[in-house]
Amino acid sequence: MSDVSAPRVAVVGGGLAGLVCAAELRDRGVDADVFEATGRAGGVVHTIAEGGYQIEWGPQSFLWEAGSSLDRWIQRLRLGVLPPADAARARYVLKDGRLLNLPRELPKLLGPLGLLRASREALGRARVDPTQSVDAFFRARLGPRVADRLLDAFVTGIWAGDPARLELGSAFPRLTAKVESSRSVLRAFFGGGGARRRTASFVGGMEDLPEALAEHLGPAVKLEHRVQSLLPPGSDDRWVLRTADGEAHVARAVVLATSAHVAGTLLAPHDPALGELLAAQPTAPLATVTLGYRSGAFPEGPPEGFGFLAPEQEQSFVLGCLFPSSLFPLTAPSGCVQLRCMVGGRRHPERVEKGDAELVAGCHTALEPLLGITRAPVTWRVDRHREGIPQYELGHATRLRAIDERLRGHPGLRLTGNSYRGISVPDVVADAERVAIALAGSLTA
Ligand SMILES: Cc1cc2nc3c(=O)[nH]c(=O)nc-3n(C[C@H](O)[C@H](O)[C@H](O)COP(=O)(O)OP(=O)(O)OC[C@H]3O[C@@H](n4cnc5c(N)ncnc54)[C@H](O)[C@@H]3O)c2cc1C
Structure with a gap:
C-alpha cells in the first residue's frame, strides 16, 4: 500500500460542509485534507457565467444573520456581501391562476373565513409535538386554508417537499422552539425577538464562498479524488481511504461530508446497520x-x-x-x-x-x-x-439518534452536510463548524 499522505483528518466531500469543516480544523491546528470527487470545490454552490447571464446552479441567496457561523466565515474570508x-422585497403566492403579493394580499389568499380561523389560534395555547408532520400541526392550529394555500407554498420554497411527510421539529427547529416557548404560532411569527436575518448573495455570486474557502485551504483540497472505499482502523488506529485512482490514503479521523447516501455506501461494508440508516434518507x-x-x-x-x-x-x-x-x-x-x-x-x-x-x-x-x-x-x-x-421526514430525529448511537462505535468518524441538521447554507456551515470544533477537541485532548 502506498502511504501517499497521512493527514490527521480526511474530510470526504468538498462541498460547503467539507470545506468549512476542514478550514475550521486547520485553523485550530489540526492537519486536515479534503478529498473531493469532482474537479471543482463547492458542491451544489456553483455560479455559472453564460451568455452575459450569471446563473446559480444551486442556492440563489442565503439568509445572513449577524453573529452566525456563516457571518463569522464571511468576516474571516473578507467576503463582499451583496x-x-x-x-x-415583494414575494408572491399563486392562487387561482393569479399572483398575490404577500403580506399585502394575505386576506385575498386566505379569504375572510381562513383569516378568522387562523386568528383564533393566538387565543389558544399550542402544544407542540415535534415528531408530527408539518402539515398536521399547521392544519390543526391555523386551519385548512393556511395549510393548503400558504404553508404548502412555503414548504415547497424551502424543501421542494411534502408537508404531510416532513417532520415538524426536524424541518423547522427554530420555529418549533419559538412556538414551544410562546405557545402560539402567530405569537411565534409576529411576536418579535430572535435575530434579524436578511437575504443576501456575494459580489461575484454564491460561489465566492466556496472559492474563498478553497483558496484558504490551498493544496489541502484534493480535487478529482473520489473516495471509493474506507477501511476502519485496525490495531494501528488509522483509517485507510482508497480513491478512484487506486491510491490509498491514511488518516487518524474521517469526516464524511457527502450526502447520507454516499456515506452509507462507504460505511455499509463495515457497519451494515449504519449503512442502512444512512441509505434510508429520502x-x-x-x-x-x-x-x-x-x-x-x-x-x-x-x-x-x-x-x-x-x-x-x-x-x-x-x-x-x-x-x-x-x-x-x-x-x-x-x-x-x-x-x-x-x-x-x-x-x-x-x-x-x-x-x-x-x-x-x-x-x-x-x-x-x-x-x-x-x-x-x-x-x-x-x-x-x-x-x-x-427530506427530514417523519422519523428523522429518531433516525439521527440511531445514527449517533452507531457512531459511538466508530471513534474518529464524524458526519456532516445537509442530510442531517439543516439544509440551508447557514445551517450547513454551522453544522460543519460544530463537527470540526468537537473533533479538534477530541484529537488534541
Ligand atoms: C437547487 C438548489 C437550490 C438551493 N437553494 C438554496 C438557497 O437559495 N439558500 C440556501 O440557503 N440553501 C439552498 N440550497 C441548499 C444548500 O445549497 C445545500 O444544502 C448545501 O450547499 C449543501 O452543501 P453540502 O456540502 O452538504 O453538500 P454538497 O454541496 O452536495 O457537497 C457534497 C460534496 O461531496 C462530493 N462527493 C460525493 N461523493 C464523494 C466521494 N465518494 N468522494 C469524494 N467526494 C464526494 C460531491 O462531489 C460534492 O462536492 C439549495 C440546494 C439546491 C440543490
Whole structure:
C-alpha cells in the first residue's frame, strides 16, 4: 500500500460542509485534507457565467444573520456581501391562476373565513409535538386554508417537499422552539425577538464562498479524488481511504461530508446497520430551469420581487420561480431578464427526467399568463439535481439518534452536510463548524 499522505483528518466531500469543516480544523491546528470527487470545490454552490447571464446552479441567496457561523466565515474570508435590490422585497403566492403579493394580499389568499380561523389560534395555547408532520400541526392550529394555500407554498420554497411527510421539529427547529416557548404560532411569527436575518448573495455570486474557502485551504483540497472505499482502523488506529485512482490514503479521523447516501455506501461494508440508516434518507430531486428573456417580452414591465411559489392545489408545472435579475440586477445583461423555475420535488420527481425542450416549454407556458410574457425566451439552461434536497421526514430525529448511537462505535468518524441538521447554507456551515470544533477537541485532548 502506498502511504501517499497521512493527514490527521480526511474530510470526504468538498462541498460547503467539507470545506468549512476542514478550514475550521486547520485553523485550530489540526492537519486536515479534503478529498473531493469532482474537479471543482463547492458542491451544489456553483455560479455559472453564460451568455452575459450569471446563473446559480444551486442556492440563489442565503439568509445572513449577524453573529452566525456563516457571518463569522464571511468576516474571516473578507467576503463582499451583496444585498438584494429594494424592489426584490415583494414575494408572491399563486392562487387561482393569479399572483398575490404577500403580506399585502394575505386576506385575498386566505379569504375572510381562513383569516378568522387562523386568528383564533393566538387565543389558544399550542402544544407542540415535534415528531408530527408539518402539515398536521399547521392544519390543526391555523386551519385548512393556511395549510393548503400558504404553508404548502412555503414548504415547497424551502424543501421542494411534502408537508404531510416532513417532520415538524426536524424541518423547522427554530420555529418549533419559538412556538414551544410562546405557545402560539402567530405569537411565534409576529411576536418579535430572535435575530434579524436578511437575504443576501456575494459580489461575484454564491460561489465566492466556496472559492474563498478553497483558496484558504490551498493544496489541502484534493480535487478529482473520489473516495471509493474506507477501511476502519485496525490495531494501528488509522483509517485507510482508497480513491478512484487506486491510491490509498491514511488518516487518524474521517469526516464524511457527502450526502447520507454516499456515506452509507462507504460505511455499509463495515457497519451494515449504519449503512442502512444512512441509505434510508429520502431526497427530493429537482430541476432548475433558467430562462432569459428580452425586457420587451414583458409589455407591463419585467417582474419585480423575489419570486413566487405555487402551492400543490394550484397544479402548476413549476414549484415556483425566482426573479434573479430583479433580486440582483447584474445577473442578466442590460435589457434582459432572468427567471429561474424549480420543477419536480418530492411530489413530482418524474418531471425532473423530462427532456430539456419539454422542461423549457413547460416552464415558459406556466409563466406566460402569470407574468404577462408575450415572447419566447431567447436563452435557457436546464440543470438537474438528482440527489436533490434531503427530506427530514417523519422519523428523522429518531433516525439521527440511531445514527449517533452507531457512531459511538466508530471513534474518529464524524458526519456532516445537509442530510442531517439543516439544509440551508447557514445551517450547513454551522453544522460543519460544530463537527470540526468537537473533533479538534477530541484529537488534541
Ligand atoms: C437547487 C438548489 C437550490 C438551493 N437553494 C438554496 C438557497 O437559495 N439558500 C440556501 O440557503 N440553501 C439552498 N440550497 C441548499 C444548500 O445549497 C445545500 O444544502 C448545501 O450547499 C449543501 O452543501 P453540502 O456540502 O452538504 O453538500 P454538497 O454541496 O452536495 O457537497 C457534497 C460534496 O461531496 C462530493 N462527493 C460525493 N461523493 C464523494 C466521494 N465518494 N468522494 C469524494 N467526494 C464526494 C460531491 O462531489 C460534492 O462536492 C439549495 C440546494 C439546491 C440543490
